[in-house]
Amino acid sequence: MANSNLKKAKAAKNDEFYTQYSDIQKEINAYLDFNPNVFKGKTILLPCDDPEWSNFTKFFAQNFQRFGIKKLISTSYAYDSKNVDFDYQPTLFETVDPRFEVTKSKSHGKIFTITSDVNNNDKIDIEDLKWEYLEGDGDFRSEEVKKLRDESDIIITNPPFSIFLEFLDWIISAEKKFIVICNKNSLGSKEVFPYVMQNKLWVGKTPMSVDLLFSVPNEKSLLDNKSIGSGYRIIDGKVYARSQSIWITNIEHGKRHQPLSLMTMADNIKFSKHKEVRGIGYKKYDNYDAIEVPFTDAIPSDFKGVMGVPISFLDKYNPDQFEIIGSSQRSCHNNFPDLKKYDTYWEVKQSGEKTGSSGKKTNENPNIERNDGKNNYFINEEGHIVQSLYTRVFIKHKEV
Ligand SMILES: C[S@@+](CC[C@H](N)C(=O)[O-])C[C@H]1O[C@@H](n2cnc3c(N)ncnc32)[C@H](O)[C@@H]1O
Numbered sequence: 001m002a003n004s005n006l007k008k009a010k011a012a013k014n015d016e017f018y019t020q021y022s023d024i025q026k027e028i029n030a031y032l033d034f035n036p037n038v039f040k041g042k043t044i045l046l047p048c049d050d051p052e053w054s055n056f057t058k059f060f061a062q063n064f065q066r067f068g069i070k071k072l073i074s075t076s077y078a079y080d081s082k083n084v085d086f087d088y089q090p091t092l093f094e095t096v097d098p099r100f101e102v103t104k105s106k107s108h109g110k111i112f113t114i115t116s117d118v119n120n121n122d123k124i125d126i127e128d129l130k131w132e133y134l135e136g137d138g139d140f141r142s143e144e145v146k147k148l149r150d151e152s153d154i155i156i157t158n159p160p161f162s163i164f165l166e167f168l169d170w171i172i173s174a175e176k177k178f179i180v181i182c183n184k185n186s187l188g189s190k191e192v193f194p195y196v197m198q199n200k201l202w203v204g205k206t207p208m209s210v211d212l213l214f215s216v217p218n219e220k221s222l223l224d225n226k227s228i229g230s231g232y233r234i235i236d237g238k239v240y241a242r243s244q245s246i247w248i249t250n251i252e253h254g255k256r257h258q259p260l261s262l263m264t265m266a267d268n269i270k271f272s273k274h275k276e277v278r279g280i281g282y283k284k285y286d287n288y289d290a291i292e293v294p295f296t297d298a299i300p301s302d303f304k305g306v307m308g309v310p311i312s313f314l315d316k317y318n319p320d321q322f323e324i325i326g327s328s329q330r331s332c333h334n335n336f337p338d339l340k341k342y343d344t345y346w347e348v349k350q351s352g353e354k355t356g357s358s359g360k361k362t363n364e365n366p367n368i369e370r371n372d373g374k375n376n377y378f379i380n381e382e383g384h385i386v387q388s389l390y391t392r393v394f395i396k397h398k399e400v
Helices: 003-015 021-034 055-062 102-107 143-151 161-172 184-188 193-197 219-224 265-271 311-315 337-341 345-351
Strands: 043-049 071-076 110-114 130-133 154-157 177-183 213-215 232-235 238-242 245-249 307-310 322-327 377-379 385-388 392-397
Touching: 003 161, 021 055, 021 177, 043 055, 043 143, 055 071, 055 154, 071 143, 143 161, 161 177, 177 184, 184 193, 184 245, 184 311, 193 322, 219 238, 307 311, 311 392
Parallel strands: 043 071, 043 154, 154 177
Antiparallel strands: 071 110, 110 130, 177 245, 213 238, 232 238, 307 392, 322 392, 377 385
C-alpha cells in the first residue's frame, strides 16, 4: 500500500474509538450542575455518531425528558466511507425494520431523531428513536449534515481525530455551542490555542490527567497492531483503546469558575512541596521577560508579571483570576491574524493570510513580543543553554 494510503488507513482506525457511557455522563453532569436548564428547549446534534455503536445517542435519548430537550438528532457515517478493517454487520434494529435496504445500509449514513413520545408509553426515551437513511454518507461536511448543524443549538460528540481541526472549524464557523472530545495535543496547537486565549473554548470538567478509555470495533486489531493508537488497557477481559483525549467546550461549568488557591512567592519559597521551588525560588527566562513556574500549584499569588506555566494549567484556568498572554508554541502569539480580524481559523485559512510556521527549521515568528520563538530556556554563566522547556502557557494575574 502506498505510504499515504497506509497513513490514511491508520488514521481511520484511530477514528473508530467509541466513548464510554460513564465518561459521557460524568462530563455532561458538570454542565447540568452549573445550569440545570442548559439543554432545556434545545436542539442537540450528535454528528459522527451511530447509536448502534455509540453511547452519546443512548445517553441523551435516555435523558431526553429529564433535560427538557426539544429535539435530538444523531447522524452516522456510512461503513463504505470509513476505510476500516472490520466487517460490516447491520444491527437487528435496522434489519428488522421494513425500511432496511442491504446496499444503502453500507453506503449511506443514517439520521436518528427524537422529538416526542412516538410509542405512547408516557415516556420519551431510546424506544422513541425514529430513523431513516440520509441522502449521502453522513459526512459532517456534506450539505445535508450542515443543514442539521444549522438547525441545532448544541453539538456534542467525539469526532474523528484525523480531521478534528476541520470539525472544529465546522462548529465554530457556525457559532454553535459544543462539547466535544479531542486530542490533548490539539489544545496547544496554533489552530486551537488562539480560541483558548480568547475564551472562546476551554477544557471541560473531566481533568486533563484522566486517561480516557474507548471501546473499539476490532479489539484483535488493536492488540495485534501496536502502532495503532497509543495503546490499550484490558479491563474485565474487555480491550479498551487509550488515547490522549480531553473534553473541550464553550459551555460554562463550575470548575472554570473555581479560583485556584495560591501562596505568595515568599511562602512558596519557604513551604512549596516542590523541591524545584522550595528554597530556590523562580527563575527568569533568558529569552523572554517572564518567570518559569514549573507547577500550576506553585503559581505565586502576588507576582504581577508574566509567568510561564505547563499546559496542564488550562485544566485549572479561571478567566476571572488569570489572563492568558500566549504560549511558547510557535504561532500561538498575539500576532495571529485570527485575533485581530477573524472569528475562526477557518476564516483565516479562507483568507490565505499567513498564520506562521510550525516547521522546525525556521526561527521566524516569535510567539510573543521579545520571545525569540524557541522554547523558553535559561543560559548559564558560560552562555550555554542549560534547560530547554516543554511548551509553556504565559499568564498574568488579572488586575482586580
Ligand atoms: C472517534 S469515533 C466516535 C464515535 C462516537 N461519536 C462515539 O464517541 O462513540 C468518530 C466517528 O466519526 C466517523 N467519521 C469519520 N469521518 C467522518 C466524517 N467525515 N463525517 C462524519 N463522521 C465521520 C468515524 O467513522 C467514527 O465512527
